Amino acid sequence: MIRHIFKIIWNERKTNAWIVLEYILVFCVLWFCVDYLYYMGKCYWEPVGFDTKNTYVIEMQKRPDTSFNNTEGNGETGEVDKLALAQTFLNRVKNYPGVENVCFSKWAAPFDRSSYMSGYYIDEDTTHNVTFRLRWVSESFFDVFRINTTAKEISGWDTPGTNQILITPNREGLFGNEEYSAPPEDVKKLTSSTSDRKEHTVIGSAEKMKDGYFNSYFCNILLPLVREEYDLREMQICLRVSPGADKDFEERFTKEMREQLMLGPYFMSSLKSIDKNARIMNWPTDDLNGIYAITAFLILNIFLGIIGTFWYRTQARRSEVGLRLALGSTRWGVKKLIFGETLLLLFIASIVGVNICINIGHTELLELLDIPIANRIDAGIGNEQEFINYALAFGLLAVISLIAVWYPARQAAKIPPAEALRDE
């Protein structure tokens, strides 16, 4: 049967060339769409290292009108007891019904655009200056984001002089970079590569972390945020709310706490849900929407193209259908022929398409055109992705084509043979 179909396709190659060409083009574009979407999906479902459900971030600003400020920019500020204000803030927020815990941090909150990097030497090695992602956090940070650590005891880690830190590994579970890395449990101390050569003692490690859904798992160093650094405007303030109290929390809290949180020159300017924000801040909406649009466009085009072309063909081959029925084919046999023809054309195109796509993948063509590409190394995707891409692209096109050709095929097989034959 397949050879039979092959013969028909080959003998009508001029008309078929068009369909195959279209299939090739669509297949190739779809390939890259599928590749990117799969990568996005994989990254999205991987854990970020933070439990952000029911968490919020408060933004505090400084009033521009008070004597605590100047508009000349010469760096002088009036006297403010920042630590005391921060403490009052902490107490008031913690007492609000529903709030489980509050924490302060700098360069640390998840899904925030900021990040801080610096270089360190691992243990005794002094030749490899490895860059790490630094986060300064207060003790309650681990509770707010439900971060489990291997450290025996965290409280007191900010005792001045002890320089205690926690670390997190990369995707493979190692701490370091390509040139030098070690399992986190083996790392005992880190030495800063800046001129002060400060030494830090590693007291434990946590699960790997990334800054956003589609960022890589950088190795992190978590340092204690000391009280002297507390500044309501400069810190990230995050809180966790118990699930029961999380309904309309933003509205209620903003309304009821506005007055209480006017402390000194500071006022609360916004309260945002970290989860909701994650989908806005770190989301490549432009790229994603573009890919969705192109994919939908391709699907519609193939659909229309297949329906149109096969409608014509089955019309033109009415007498042939009648003949086949006359010679002993069943109606299902006729339909099978048409389905088989469509799929075989698709298959031929997919073979050519696969070749083109894999070759393009090895060039820089996509970067030259600013097409969103999957960062495979980051996401830990290997060569098996090519098979997945083929299966998804072929599968999707096959389904669309069969749906499109179903109607013409049905029409063709329904005709009584005599009528079809008379149609010469």
Added chain:
Amino acid sequence: MLKQNKFISMIAIMGTALAIMMIMTIIVTDEIKEISTAPEINRNRTLYVNYQVKRDTARNSWQSGTIPYETLKEYLYPLKTPLYVSGVNPLWSNIPNTLITREGSSEIINAHMRITDAAYWKIMSFSFTQGRPFSDGEFQSGISAAVVSKTLAQQIFKGENALGETFLVNFKPYRIVGIVDDVSPVFKQAYGDLWIPHTTQPVENRFTEVMLMAESPEDFPAIIEEVRRMEKKFETEHSPWILYLKGPVNNKVFQKGIYGNNAEEIASAIAVQKRKMIFILLILLLIPAINLSGLSLSRIKKRTEEIGIRKAFGAKKYTILIQVLFENLITSVIGGVIGLVLSYVVVFRMRDWLLDVPADSMIPVNTLISFPVLLAVFAVCLIINLLSAGIPAYRASRMKIINSLNQNDK
């Protein structure tokens, strides 16, 4: 003739409409961002600088970001070639986060605050319903004068007269000196709920995107030249630091949001964007063209006998060609009109993504329908028509008559 095969004609029209819808969505979106219309009435003769890079060559460290006020004051305000130089803070998010309150009321309104200068009002063309913008004198003296939008005035003062009244912006009092008609968020530089002078805000809030309005676009090269000289001036005054001001670029490039650390990077980024646009348009044209081509081929094959008869009775090759192209043109045009209407619908429904504005913003009508847009539709229709029907039509007209009659065109 088209009625003969309604189903196929429908498919052809749908295919054309789809292609045109996609292409026109892109073109209309670009038009909205580029067209010079109030209040951004001078887009075509304005250059933009919204990013700077400061590098310490001695220690190899960088700082980059939007233009701080001191750069604006020392190196951009003094530029001689542009007619006007203005800096306004960039809009970071689509969510308003400035707190507006009023003495004696506990109500808090969230608004979009724009911090700017006196030259702003010369570059933009706002429609003042009452009052006036703040003057250069008021700006230099740091007077807390504000211009508010009609809607904001209404929200704060309800039915009362707002002009001359005082209200609190992030708890600092300002007096309203002017009220303007609301502005659509598609105008990124002009949009806002209230406008206040730089000099009334603490330094940490004074970050700007700078606009340089020229007498005419012919002055652009001279302005760019002068900006480069200012960079050299910075170098001499602040050695070992060097300064790079991104651009200045024209509105078209500015809208694309391209970044880079020096002129070469920006130029290559622009080239990449151009290539990307051409590539996308190619795909959007080619795939439907192949589709429609296949349909046309089949359609013509069906009618070879008819064509043979026409030729036997005296029709010239040229006539046949025109006839086939014309018949296809009708489907193309119908598809084109439908596609254009659909593209407006798409731009409207998906404006939060395409134009980067809040989902319920207004789009001024005169940005949608313009001569370039209509010309583009017509051109695209024609291209699709030629691409899809050209080859089949040519072959049909050249077939030997006897072959047509016998349908012997293997």
Added chain:
Amino acid sequence: MEIIKLEGITKVYRTSEVETTALENVNLTVRKGEFLSIMGPSGCGKSTLLNLMGLLDVPDKGNILINDTRITEMKDGEMAEFRNEMLGFVFQSFHLINSLNVLDNVELPLLYRNSTAKSRREAAVKVLEKVGLSHRMRHFPTQLSGGQCQRVALARAIVGNPQIILADEPTGNLDSKMGAEIMELLFQLNKEGTTIVMVTHDEHIAESTQRIVRFFDGRRVE
């Protein structure tokens, strides 16, 4: 033995404006091994009769029995198998598939049976030799003359060794010499035991068959 039996067959064609009675209350029996001609002026329902016998169409009234099996009780799959094994068609307008070459066209009926490619090929070659077209095996129908096409159609009809051949004006498009050759082949087949029902308007040719049945206006007249 009665291989085909038509009882009280009526067939009406309806369009939105007109109603044409193609056959009215027709009774006809065909015996096994017979060579039967059906004659009548054009438009009198001869082709319709043949279509009904070949199960290409369904009557509005009446019964069709082939080998004593009632056709109306058959399902689509059974009917298909039936057509494939028992019947061979030769149409007036050949109805060859233009996108297949001569050999593939002749093999077509065998595709719907369980057979190997080799056996199909052998049978097709053999039968093409019989009709004298083995030198044109790789050609396409569009490259053949009318007579050659008709011979290919005949080859296709007999490749599966059917019991009955239904031929609709097999010599209608051919000159007298060609026509004689075709008739020669048909007579040969009939001698070997195949039942042949042939529609023709050529009196001369009909005379040489065993039995003639005449139709006029959808009714049998002789």
